[in-house]
Amino acid sequence: MSAPSRFDRGHTDDLMTFLSASPTPYHAVASAAERLEKAGFRQVSETDAWDGTSGGKYVLRGGAIVAWYVPEGAAAHTPFRIVGAHTDSPNLRVKPRPDTGAHGWRQVAVEIYGGPLMNSWLDRDLGLAGRLSLRDGSTRLVNVDRPLLRVPQLAIHMDRNVTADGLKLDKQRHLQPVWGLDDTVRDGDLIAFLEDEAGLARGEVTGWDLMTHSVEPPAYLGRDRELVAGPRMDNLLSVHAGTAALAAVATSGADLPYIPVLAAFDHEETGSQSDTGADGPLLGGVLERSVFARGGSYEDRARAFAGTVCLSSDTGHAVHPNYAERHDPTHHPRVNGGPILKVNVNNRYATDGSGRAVFAAACEKAGIPFQTFVSNNSMPCGTTIGPITAARHGISTVDIGVAILSMHSARELCGTDDPHLLANALVAFLQP
Template structure:
């Protein structure tokens, strides 16, 4: 697909399907892999010897995926063009001993993952999803996508101060969801239930990585359906756009001057320090092996990395109409205004002037407007995989994203057209 054949609102429709099918990082990576398989990509095992043939390939590791397309005739020193993103979102995750309860309520013990807006998980119908590890070491994805759990809020009659003083939640005491009635809390009950849901024999599950999710599906919102509400847009919106862009570029035919790559990592929300996180060796190992599989030397690897550029794509803050004073007074990115170029001189984002030129050129080629984001000086901003990628691999990196509201909520909000504007810009970047 060339940038003259652009994504449209159908891309946003497909994003909604992707969000619904990806309640955990493991599901998100698997969903991206399925889309790439349809585009002709094939999975390669990290334990196998890799060949240097052209075409699309990907590595799937837990909740992370790295995919790349080698054009015909690519030299070992051909640089990469990388779209980086992350598959995880802040939520509530099941503890090692999940079965608990009190006062006639059966509950599930959960731990806080990342920095969620905790109030957004209250009084919401929740499902349960993630990865089960079996006794033989294999894994099985599980998704109970129906109302199963609920974190009930305290009635206002028992907390008369909540309206005046605000809601105050204790992470340990107030966020344990209920899922049944009874005083007989049996150890192993939740896992036995999930074994049944997954069609597994009793006692087959030896480990688990489970998390709750809202079962309310993504939806268009507003009089003119110009808004999109849904879960995990931070940052599955970028994972989906990067997957679509890579598949489009790989299927477009013609020569490419660089090797396009998608790197979607896990664990960004808690620091990226894992074997599937951006601060781990996954991306560097895949890129190096690609160089060496094409007959390259360490010198070729150094040349390839020196010419490589990464767009770290993550959501950013649209100006909130009810809290405009929290934003920088001269930078007011709007929903529907196109993707953000995210800047922070203290290197919370990796963008510099040369990176801005790269992104501006891609947006110009795609015919996509873009906006600049910088935080209010009185409010330190968050960070992304961008600075980590730049520092770990010596790769020029630019931080971008889509403007949203309610970041880190169980349900976030963006302009319905911004996802496909981002995807169009990513296609132009990967083709350049």
């Protein structure tokens, strides 16, 4: 992967395809797995015994994927180079009893997931997607990728103060989408509809994890098409770049001194505390089993972890032209200016000076610029999986990403070239 020219947008075209195919974390990891399979990776089950053979392997667990490539002849104590990311995005998720409505409207009961910009979900055509759990113990992905739901905003004639006072939304009362007309609410209607959509028999679905998504496709934007608007860039942009980088390194034929890894977790937007989150045991378990499968001991595991570095890749904030005063006055990341290094001395990001040097070396090798993001001291700083990964596994971790606008909106905005620049940096990091 070389740095793109202004009009070399193949990677970004593929990102847009990936975003469209990945309306939920479950679809995102399936999309990533499909790409890795084409690069020669094979899925391994957590319930099977693992062998120590070389090559590319991956584990799927819910909305998380961990993939790694073992070079031929890798020692048991060979360190890892990890790209970390997350698959989830703030949205509206279906409640256990989804069928509701009032005054002749059929509605779907939803719960707020994470911290969405709630106004961005109003008056937007929404689809419905997720995972269906079946009576036989299997699961089935479903994606109704057409206008099905809508959260209608109250007309200005009935909210005359909205312009002066701002929009005020009650999470319980004002965000329940409509999906039809009926004076009778019937339990089971939504799931029966989804069973039909998925080609399943009635009563076959006994559990579900469902969420709404905007059906408007990603699109280039701007006079020179130098911007991209689309959903779930936070943080599928990083998942896509990490997948592309790992596949490129695994098929390069290069002599690798490290074992390259992609770890894309679920539930980052709600604290990462789950069996598929960064604060769970998934990553550590996979890395340890890889060491032990190659005949390693606990001493080999300790040596491997001590030499491991993780790039926690998540989107960050580009300087906003209408709110520049909200940013640190000396740190104004720009779109299409290259990936950002995220720094916070209170450890909301895991970057330190030695980590900065690792990332700077990767960008120098890739021949790309990078920028630095620091929060305004007057505002609280967000966080990522970076500090969690560092603390849980004792792994040196660096927080990076791509600068975007409209973070946590149903539709976010990034530069056309930045996704490919990030992928180039990740290739150079995984293959030093």
